[in-house]
Amino acid sequence: MARKKAETTAGGAEANTGSDLTVDTSASTNGVAVPADAIPLTFEPIQINNYNLTDLKNTLDDALKRCLARPDCYSQIHMHTDVRLGLGWAAVLVAAATGLYSWKISFQESRLGVFIGVTLYALLSTIQMGYIYFVEGNTVFVGKRKTLDKRIQTERLTASSKTSRPKPQSPAPSSAPTLPLSTFYPRATSTYLPPHYHLTINYALTASSGKALIRANKVEDERCYADFFDSKGNLDEARFVAWVSAMLEKVEDEGKSQ
Template sequence: METVPKVNINALPALKNTTDDMIAPYLKSLGYKQNHTLTDVRLVIGFAACAIAGVTFYYDWTAGFEAVKGGTLYAVIAYFILNTALTFWIWLVEGGTIYVGEKDGVKITISTHTEKHSPIYHMKITSVLPGTSGPHTVEEKSSFTNWFDEKGYFVAKPFKAFLQDSIPSLAAKSPEAIALKSKTKSVKS
């Protein structure tokens, strides 16, 4: 895992974002290949909206408002449509998904969230194993205090154990996860 700066342990968004950022590098170290389609679609929609705004500004700057006001109306409508599509994409399609990846035919999708004023990290893992009829979903939760120390530094070992315990395709394969799992459960109590 990469070095992580100190975070404010009282800021749930900082704890969640830092934890989310640690999932992809760890799974990459295990040989998972991340699929970036969700992020790519978000970027294309966002860049298209920005391009419309930029082109409209340029034409307004060079030709003057009176000359381009008819085109500005269409640009505003297109911008509104693209931003509405982006909002729906983020809320309905992505829905908190922070990782999509695959290794040896095992496809996993991870979504996370926190609840207001609660230091609990909620993780939903959907796995599709080769030769199975459908997806298998597991929901896990744990306190951020299990992998952040009292000063706000991220501690990788307990988080790795939490991930290995939570992801079905990893849980049975790693003796380190079994050893760290017992330590993590004692920390949770």
């Protein structure tokens, strides 16, 4: 079966989405409305340095946010970003105020104020780093949406990611190809496997403004970065979205079956 294609223009170039997520709406006639989830997905071409692991992960993290924050999906919660920005701006204001104070007042008279300002700046910076490391961690996306099933319920989704380095002697991930790895990943050997993008999605359904937990579930999976980037560093975002959508459907369906 031929793959369905969606066209996206970028300087007159055509991009193949490479995914069955897109559909042809030209068959809709007589003014029949097309469902929101049937609207073709189009993606802007993205090219990066595929030898930089940080760029690879950040690019997939951005694509993950775009996938999960679609209008028909979840509303993103920016709590972690707001906390980091708040602590960062507070530290900057303290540093600016301390510098201005030491410039206006003589050294002998400003020593105590400068000491307090430096201490407060260091404290705020430490709290910010601690929050990023211990609270936010690998979290990429936090979102929620409300549903009505006899009562108002809230679905909350948390997605986190990291770069993993699977060992050849360990059990192969669920997405490992059946053919020799060298067929797909030229750098793969019997003692080396390329880095993988490890994605974890947590799902929770609650009621009574989050006080009553109805059900919860978690799914994990990982794919090699080469599954989503070609040799030139072009991202196949449609393929990535198809993978994320399959995990999302799984975590929601298994959560509802509990």
